[in-house]
Amino acid sequence: xxxxxxxNDRMRKRWQAYRSQGLCGKCGREDDxxxxxxxxxxxxxxxxxxxxxxxxxxxxxIYYRRKEEGVCVRCGMPRGDSEVLMCEYCRQKMNAxxxxxxxxxxxxxxx
Numbered sequence: 001x002x003x004x005x006x007x008n009d010r011m012r013k014r015w016q017a018y019r020s021q022g023l024c025g026k027c028g029r030e031d032d033x034x035x036x037x038x039x040x041x042x043x044x045x046x047x048x049x050x051x052x053x054x055x056x057x058x059x060x061x062i063y064y065r066r067k068e069e070g071v072c073v074r075c076g077m078p079r080g081d082s083e084v085l086m087c088e089y090c091r092q093k094m095n096a097x098x099x100x101x102x103x104x105x106x107x108x109x110x111x
Contacts, residue, residue, distance in 0.1 A: 024034050024041035026048075031041045041047060057111040066073045072087035072095075079087045086094065 004062060010024060018028045019025045022034055022037075023030050024044055026044040029041045029043070033040065033042055033045060040046075041064060043074045063073050065075055067085060070079070070082065072079045072090050073085045074090040075087060077087045077089075079085070084091065
């Protein structure tokens with residue numbers, strides 16, 4: 001039985017082969033977008049964009065519903081302070097991620 005890793009490797013190799021030839025990385029077609037150096041043909045780009053917009057709309061519905069209910073907008077757990085939108089745990093995770101981001105950015109600028 002083939003593993004997920006081997007499937008991912010095959011997909012990655014196919015993507016790289018298509019892109020190296022100037023083709024759409026998803027389907028292997030060539031059109032104006034791929035000739036301009038972009039990764040997706042018009043058909044694949046519009047499908048990807050529609051999927052992305054659908055996902056964002058669903059995520060925003062969840063966000064606003066949780067905000068209205070007074071729970072953490074990230075995890076849905078009760079939040080302690082009514083002034084903030086996230087529970088303490090999610091706030092700590094977000095702050096730690098932001099600190100890592102800033103540290104990485106400072107390292108990039110110095111190096």
